[in-house]
Amino acid sequence: MNKKSIEPLYLLLLIVTFLLMGISLYLIFIVTPTERTMGEVQKIFYFHVPSAWTAFLAFFIVCIASIVFLKTGDAKWDKLAGSSAEIGILFTTLVLITGPLWAKPVWHVYWTWDARLTTSFILWLIYIAYLMLRSYTADSERGARFAAVFGIIGFIDVPIVYMSIRWWRTLHPSPVMAGNEGSGLAPEMVRTLMVSLVTFTFLFCILLMFRYKVAMLKSTVDYIKSKMDS
Template sequence: MGLYELIFLASFFVIAMIVWTREENVNRWLALAGVATLTFAVYADIFIATTARQGVAQRIFYVHVPSAWISFLAFFLVFIFSVRYLIWRNAADDIRAYSCAEVGMVFCTLVLITGPIWAHPVWGVWWTWDARLTTSLILWLIYVAYLMLRSYMTDQEQRARFSAVLGIIGFIDVPIVHMSVKWWRTLHPGPVIMRSGGMGELPAPMHIALWASLLAFTLVFIYFVRRRTALEVLHERLEAVRAEREG
């Protein structure tokens, strides 16, 4: 495992901690930092030159790649909170897993929308059954299954348990899906950000723009998840009060 993988893995856990913390002020700082980096990222994404070969279509890359990163990150968090739930049976973990899945679903949808928009001018087709595209699609379908399973269950405790199991099995499945589809066929442009042996073939300004976008998307994602979690907590409290009144 190289340095970059270690940094990636560490950032997963840092993000999990921020999602998990209860501190109210965090939301305010997150919103502020999110807006600031997003502004910078948008500025950088628009004013940095594109590659000659791809032209303006290349700019969608700054939305596409961060969204893909977020959709995998979110599913990782679903896994973490699902495991936590099954061990400690704390309803808060279930709510966090649910919030991560819902917000992750939004970003995964973004990946599937921006991908074809880019692919059409560059590859000449809207869709190909390439390994990464297909893995994203399957990930999206697993998200759909997760959210559907939840919506068809009423008993809170049972819903939490069942969806935690799906969150865990689904997460284990994604790398295997990726591997099997990769063996099946592949066409996606190779990794251009990180290659073994350091930074890939992207020009330096593009790196800055991409990292800014990644940071901005991550902050916005954490902010969304935290607000969604708070909303779900309120919603459940409301349901409890309603149930109490009806006796």
């Protein structure tokens, strides 16, 4: 994709994302009813869950890109993995901030070491370590391979985080979708959640495109500098 063809795509994605964000906020605060037990604070759910979904998607891309990098040796996949990991950490951080803000008025504590919260925190630490590994071994083929292996192994925690509320008794609420009998959301809440999920997916695409472009430009700068030095 050349420079001229990618800019209208950025613009289009930005416009669509801003429109979707507006629709999401309208649905969250105007249309969707307030939850009976928790009250207004339950509306954090519509940003908390999509943030977690986006983080999972980002780490899934890290895993796939790392596998392709190990197979092909093409540095573009390594850059894609690194870019996606950074965004995944951003969204995991948002999950770890919005979660306690929701927990405090409902559970009366900001944090508790239950299975869902602990595995989410471990996920955050894994990818922080992944980025640290990348930065300490910058521009090294071997370092990139180590990071790729780490990125693939680290992804094992994602299904554990997802399944933790099914496998263990936790303070965290049971799954509201695809959960046990009796669990579930009102149709208006499901619709709002779906719109929020789509919005955050678009947002993720934009951030990934921007971050990947930064990685490519950095490597171009390094390449030209090395050519000039030699």
